[in-house]
């Protein structure tokens with residue numbers, strides 16, 4: 001078994017028969033490593049991280065998560081999904097359940113935790129994201145920033161070893177971005193393996209161990225944040241950074 | 248007053264239309280009132296009714312025949328049994344509509360009440376004379392058919408809707424073919440098949456009760472329509488809900504039960520209730536296969552009696568009132584359910 005938490009080896013993926021969305025992806029993520037993925041819209045960033053918990057299936061190559069090679073084997077899938085938590089751009093909270101029920105549903109029914117214990121743990125996670133007083137509200141009664149923090153707390157209730165973030169702040173009003181980034185920064189300091197698709201370059205600089213730049217389904221460049229931002233090697237990266245940092 | 252002026256009398260044309268329609272309406276109402284109330288005969292007296300023909304309604308037909316209209320061919324001396332059974336079943340249905348009873352243990356109450364219902368209706372035990380299902384009739388039969396069809400069609404409709412949305416091609420095509428097939432034929436032909444055609448395929452000597460066959464037919468029919476209503480609700484659920492559930496490690500059934508179906512069903516409450524109401528009224532078609540539910544037992548009550556044959560219209564109005572009370576209650580209940588399921592949605 002390798003000491004990598006996540007390993008992509010020569011991964012190719014197509015949507016339909018013709019659209020080649022991931023091209024020869026090779027990527028190794030160490031245990032506890034924090035990676036930021038950026039790149040133009042449509043470059044395949046979401047697809048890449050969605051292959052890790054198999055929301056999308058790849059067609060060629062292998063994806064290995066904590067020693068388990070992904071396939072259609074439901075047992076493996078179940079194992080992997082227990083290790084991997086995911087936070088979405090649109091939060092995807094369950095609107096018909098209260099915040100607390102959102103957090104306890106999977107622990108009670110998937111992990112078979114007693115209800116009282118699940119609720120106790122959920123309250124701890126809600127305190128961690130500083131939103132415990134909203135436990136009995138419904139998601140749509142909260143602000144976007146609060147909803148995203150609930151979504152983060154929801155995945156934490158399953159004690160994942162890997163956290164995937166897909167543009168977690170893109171749907172938020174500017175004044176709410178910081179409260180979510182603060183929570184993510186706090187998590188990054190706990191040693192959890194993180195892959196984060198984001199264009200928040202401040203976050204990338206202060207938190208990431210490595211920044212990956214994707215374009216047209218390929219990993220074009222990867223480097224530590226300092227060199228990535230100060231000495232981008234490829235022209236495409238330079239053009240992208242110029243655009244992003246101009247804002 | 249202001250509303251009247253601005254909506255009904257705001258110009259010459261509108262004013263004259265208002266006056267004209269108002270006059271017509273008034274005329275129709277006084278005529279109807281005179282026929283139904285003013286000139287009507289209330290006692291079961293065929294002579295008086297005959298005298299009032301053309302000017303007044305004969306409600307006496309109801310007074311004379313209500314036992315047959317309500318209970319059909321059920322033996323006269325034993326009619327306390329369907330009465331008691333129906334009251335029990337109605338109480339059960341009413342209770343099931345209330346939130347406090349939405350508990351697991353209530354399923355046991357259902358089993359008990361339905362058993363008691365069957366024992367009372369059918370007899371053959373506890374010293375009760377046996378009354379076979381072909382003698383059941385009237386309101387008890389209507390309520391039994393309606394409630395059991397709904398009870399059966401709901402889970403089946405959900406399964407069909409899920410099947411039609413399934414990723415597995417075989418299941419998807421089977422469900423699609425089934426739904427389209429059933430929707431393509433009228434209920435009457437399904438009932439005919441259930442009652443006349445189906446027994447031909449059974450081995451000699453065996454037979455399934457006609458009531459059961461008709462009930463199965465009604466369930467199969469209602470489920471196909473219900474499935475399409477529910478599918479509409481399923482399509483309204485954003486993909487993100489599935490993705491969140493899957494990434495939290497939920498399996499298919501858990502996800503459907505806790506995440507997708509509660510939301511999907513909540514969005515189509517009016518459509519589901521609509522389906523229940525039609526199913527209730529569709530029970531009147533089983534007359535065609537010789538089960539005398541409410542509509543059939545009315546025929547039974549008046550057609551054979553030359554004294555009262557002429558007053559079938561009054562009889563129809565009477566059972567129309569019964570249908571209306573049930574369907575209107577269902578529709579009011581639907582509005583209450585909508586408010587219940589929308590509670591989490593307030594912004």
Ligand SMILES: Nc1ncnc2c1ncn2[C@@H]1O[C@H](COP(=O)(O)OP(=O)(O)O)[C@@H](O)[C@H]1O
Nearest residue numbers: 015016019021040041042043044045046047048
């Ligand atoms: N389910 C899908 N079917 C077909 N094409 C898709 C699907 N999902 C994404 N795509 C396409 O694949 C490309 C990459 O998508 P995505 O991974 O979401 O990019 P990014 O997250 O970098 O914006 C886009 O061009 C998108 O339109």
Ligand SMILES: [Mg+2]
Nearest residue numbers: 045046166167
């Ligand atoms: Mg994306």
